[in-house]
């Protein structure tokens with residue numbers, strides 16, 4: 001399969017609707033995702049949040065793996081486990097050497113469709129980070145139920161999501177447009193707030209959620225500049241759907257809003273992006 005725009009959105013084998021995914025799967029997005037991963041790793045200080053001890057038998061699944069940056073970091077930290085990454089497109093997957101390929105298996109796969117070898121395995125940890133721009137409310141239910149099905153009893157799932165930045169008036173204006181874009185596309189903008197209830201409904205226990213705030217803008221030094229660049233980058237990457245597909249704004253208005261927001265972050269100490277980290281467990285007993 002090549003390119004997420006051609007991918008269909010399936011619900012366990014049934015064609016539901018065309019893919020809603022808002023972001024590209026190209027070289028600039030690959031570089032942006034790797035920078036974003038460095039920013040998140042530094043801010044979180046951790047790749048695994050669940051109170052989980054790795055063993056050599058563990059199988060770990062990364063859903064929407066992208067450039068597999070999280071998988072590779074997790075593998076660096078816990079080398080004995082076996083890693084599986086799925087994504088609707090393989091366009092962003094890295095080339096792995098023979099040694100890594102023996103422990104890290106990246107394949108095309110859709111979390112909305114339990115199909116393929118990845119779906120026949122049982123995992124002790126599932127990671128799903130930043131699928132907000134891909135899933136509707138119904139899709140989130142399907143994804144969480146499917147994760148429950150592929151988790152071993154006692155296994156853990158973790159999610160990382162964000163949907164808002166705090167700065168000034170321009171950022172607030174952008175937030176309104178972003179919410180409108182997501183809603184028009186049928187995406188669940190408030191997924192971070194809804195995940196705990198969805199986890200509960202799917203049967204998960206020990207549901208935890210934490211908030212991390214990351215400084216944005218040059219006032220926060222090099223870390224703030226890197227965070228600014230990756231998150232301004234994600235909003236810029238939404239230009240094609242926002243301007244050309246959905247016609248929400250004109251091209252000059254879009255460019256001007258993003259440019260003003262970047263200036264606002266640089267000149268407003270306290271500008272932040274808010275992240276939600278959530279994790280939960282599948283009960284050990286049926």
Ligand SMILES: C[S@@+](CC[C@H](N)C(=O)[O-])C[C@H]1O[C@@H](n2cnc3c(N)ncnc32)[C@H](O)[C@@H]1O
Nearest residue numbers: 033064065066087088109110111112129130134
């Ligand atoms: C914003 S990227 C995040 C990538 C990675 N999780 C990270 O944090 O760096 C979202 C990824 O999810 C993938 N994706 C979108 N819908 C998906 C689905 N239904 N099943 C699996 N992957 C999906 C996209 O192709 C993209 O690579």
